[in-house]
């Protein structure tokens with residue numbers, strides 16, 4: 408008999424997300440329509456100091472492309488996407504630059520889109536994942552920071568260094584790894600990992616083989632994720648995933664009663680960062696088989712308020728699964744008296 412918190416929302420086995428650095432208008436040619444077709448949300452990494460401008464940054468392969476402005480970003484939010492901060496200038500961030508590159512940029516983006524920006528995405532290379540940058544990211548209230556290290560993210564990790572899988576035609580020297588629509592998927596299935604793909608703007612051909620894939624390769628990746636993932640993959644906006652991850656890491660379960668007439672638990676959430684905007688968690692309750700027929704779970708806060716009755720999913724014998732918005736002190740019960748019993752005082 409137990410109440411446990413699932414590694415990932417909805418009790419999914421693994422997670423798939425994808426990010427597009429630079430937030431270019433040209434995503435509307437192929438990427439956005441493919442997202443709409445497959446029902447997978449995306450995430451753009453916007454350069455705060457260049458919103459709405461034609462790209463002209465150093466020797467960028469994307470010079471001449473168009474950075475989305477506030478309207479374009481809001482349009483993506485309305486489609487279920489998220490926006491990350493890809494710095495103010497896209498330059499190397501020195502210790503004296505963190506206020507502008509992480510603090511001011513976050514504020515500007517949040518004002519522009521009218522929504523939180525919980526993720527920082529290092530521009531250029533992992534040079535911008537330096538200690539002083541990550542320290543500033545924590546201080547400015549980010550919930551995570553994204554690198555370009557090709558690896559999985561695991562539910563037990565702290566995740567202030569988020570790994571991303573380059574979805575590119577070919578990697579840089581000396582390995583020249585070729586595009587692989589299955590990259591990291593088998594490992595994610597086995598380890599319950601979170602894949603975050605990244606590219607820039609897939610078009611008929613990759614704009615730069617070491618920075619992008621083609622639209623056909625993007626499409627094949629989505630088809631592969633869905634075919635391999637089936638009901639086991641959570642295709643999610645990384646903002647939702649990082650909120651889930653941080654809430655889970657701060658939550659603990661206390662057993663209050665396991666008597667013949669009822670089982671009751673209390674959730675504790677200690678020191679949750681104030682910038683967490685969603686505290687929904689998926690829980691699994693292992694209980695008496697007799698309470699799994701027409702199951703009713705009663706959820707209510709110890710601090711008062713109305714108790715709520717939830718009809719959970721039966722996922723295997725004696726195991727019920729449900730998702731609730733949690734708060735510190737939330738009580739969860741199941742028992743013979745079912746929905747009639749009010750747990751809140």
Ligand SMILES: [Zn+2]
Nearest residue numbers: 428429530531
């Ligand atoms: Zn970039």
